[in-house]
Amino acid sequence: MASGSDEPNPEDGKILSPEELDIADDEHVTEIDEGRYVVSSDVRTNDSYGNQVSSDSTPDPDPAPEPDAPEFTDANVHEWLAEQMAKSNSRYGFDVTAKFDGNVDQQQVVSNDIITAFESFMLWYGRQMDGSTSVENVLGILLSESNVPVKHPPESFKRMVQSTGLSPDDSIADLVEAIEARDGAKF
Structure with a gap:
């Protein structure tokens, strides 16, 4: 003011x-x-x-009669x-x-x-x-x-790998194990 x-x-x-x-x-x-x-x-x-x-x-609670209803x-x-x-x-x-x-x-x-x-x-x-x-x-x-067929964008794969907490020194087997432990999936 x-x-x-x-x-x-x-x-x-x-x-x-x-x-x-x-x-x-x-x-x-x-x-x-x-x-x-x-x-x-x-x-x-x-x-x-x-x-x-x-x-x-939305229905009208008290609709008027319509003689020419479609x-x-x-x-x-x-x-x-x-x-x-x-x-x-x-x-x-x-x-x-x-x-x-x-x-x-x-x-x-x-x-x-x-x-x-x-x-x-x-x-x-x-x-x-x-x-x-x-x-x-x-x-x-x-x-x-x-x-x-579903093509996954590389960025989504990168986010999934990063979410496991693994490093580049870990193996593919470590990655599979981490995903299975996290998601309950079996490859």
Whole structure:
């Protein structure tokens, strides 16, 4: 504030309380990992599964009767979903309905970060597979058992080797043993 004035100074920013900074309970936020979130301005999340539902599709609690309701066909639904995705201000996104052992689940994510969009999809998919196996193991099994060759960037291999604490003087056998001890994997 200016000296001697009770008028707020526009250069003084509002100080936010910790409650105002806490986004975890916001209906537009989905936590994808510890401390990592997907935030959407127009998507409401469903906390029970981490699913997201477009705020445009939220049912009106007291809807007015519509005499000319559109016919719901696969083509109409797909067209509507494509239009909604196209209207999104995000560069990347997906809207998936999937069936896992008889259970149907839906997931929608939009993001300007391609890695966030892909990672969100992979984590969601991995969580659907098997509740007794960690998502990391599920994704590893799916990738290793698929017929799609995966090329690992040299930087990821370097980080894995560095995480073992070994030095250049250690042998490949030492590396394999350290990875097996850390991850429980058997080569």
